[in-house]
Amino acid sequence: xxxTCTTKSSxxxxxASELKAFDESKAGVKGLVDAGVSKVPRMFIQPPDDSxxxxxxxxxxxxxxxxxxxxxxxxxxxxxxxxxxxxxxxxFTVVNHGIPVSVLEEMLDGARRFYEQDxxxxxxxxxxxxxxxxxxxxxxxxxxxKAANWRDTFYCxxxxxxxxxxxxxxxxxxxxxxxxxQTMRLGLKLLELMSEAVGLNSNHLKDMDCAEGxxxxxxxxxxxxxxxxxxxxxxxxxxxxxxxxxxxxxGGLQVLHQDQWVDVPPVPxxxxxxxxxxxxVNFSVL
Numbered sequence: 050x051x052x053t054c055t056t057k058s059s060x061x062x063x064x065a066s067e068l069k070a071f072d073e074s075k076a077g078v079k080g081l082v083d084a085g086v087s088k089v090p091r092m093f094i095q096p097p098d099d100s101x102x103x104x105x106x107x108x109x110x111x112x113x114x115x116x117x118x119x120x121x122x123x124x125x126x127x128x129x130x131x132x133x134x135x136x137x138x139x140x141f142t143v144v145n146h147g148i149p150v151s152v153l154e155e156m157l158d159g160a161r162r163f164y165e166q167d168x169x170x171x172x173x174x175x176x177x178x179x180x181x182x183x184x185x186x187x188x189x190x191x192x193x194x195k196a197a198n199w200r201d202t203f204y205c206x207x208x209x210x211x212x213x214x215x216x217x218x219x220x221x222x223x224x225x226x227x228x229x230x231q232t233m234r235l236g237l238k239l240l241e242l243m244s245e246a247v248g249l250n251s252n253h254l255k256d257m258d259c260a261e262g263x264x265x266x267x268x269x270x271x272x273x274x275x276x277x278x279x280x281x282x283x284x285x286x287x288x289x290x291x292x293x294x295x296x297x298x299x300g301g302l303q304v305l306h307q308d309q310w311v312d313v314p315p316v317p318x319x320x321x322x323x324x325x326x327x328x329x330v331n332f333s334v335l
Contacts, residue, residue, distance in 0.1 A: 077201035132246035159221030160267035208263035294321035
């Protein structure tokens with residue numbers, strides 16, 4: 050591995066060279082860990098940020114979707130909970146969403162298999178070509194961000210144009226195709242609930258083609274030797290209409306609520322829903 054922790058002064062530090070060496074290794078952050086780094090390379094060190102402090106006085110919303118298709122009264126309650134959570138949080142956790150736990154566990158395992166396979170195999174997918182439907186790299190904004198995130202990402206564009214399964218990595222090909230079908234079904238149900246929550250016909254967002262596209266991103270956060278110096282994902286907002294988040298049981302996800310960072314507690318078998326900036330604006334103005 051050609052990336053090491055620099056000890057040069059600020060005047061001598063060549064960030065561009067460090068970024069280039071890291072990128073050209075095509076090994077990602079996982080490659081650094083495998084190489085045995087004991088210190089976080091300077092390119093990953095985040096500036097001090099007081100907003101990392103977490104406030105746990107708020108209770109993150111959890112919505113049970115059981116009965117939403119069979120009980121009209123229950124569905125009305127669910128729609129109201131979706132409306133409130135979308136307007137005030139922009140996030141919520143769903144349980145009894147219809148996707149088997151075995152599928153969720155296999156999706157997590159499939160992602161791990163991809164990252165933990167031989168690096169020479171992974172390199173075949175490493176690219177910064179944004180036109181590729183299947184891509185693996187570390188930090189899409191590597192060359193423009195102030196500090197890199199301690200994270201690698203595998204990306205595949207599954208819809209609206211069908212993806213040839215043979216383009217996917219063999220280590221997670223089957224589960225990616227199966228997970229796609231499951232999340233598309235859930236996504237349609239969530240868009241129905243959100244349409245109803247803003248007083249529209251249940252098919253309104255679907256008819257706007259909000260359910261046409263689907264991208265699956267698999268983030269990987271290797272163990273960090275100095276976690277106090279860097280972050281896996283820095284603060285950001287998403288402008289997508291709807292994001293379904295599957296997180297492992299280690300946790301670590303936080304959302305900004307009333308200018309306070311709040312932990313999103315991992316719930317076994319649950320999924321976290323991010324309604325995205327575009328939808329949240331619609332909830333806020335109604």
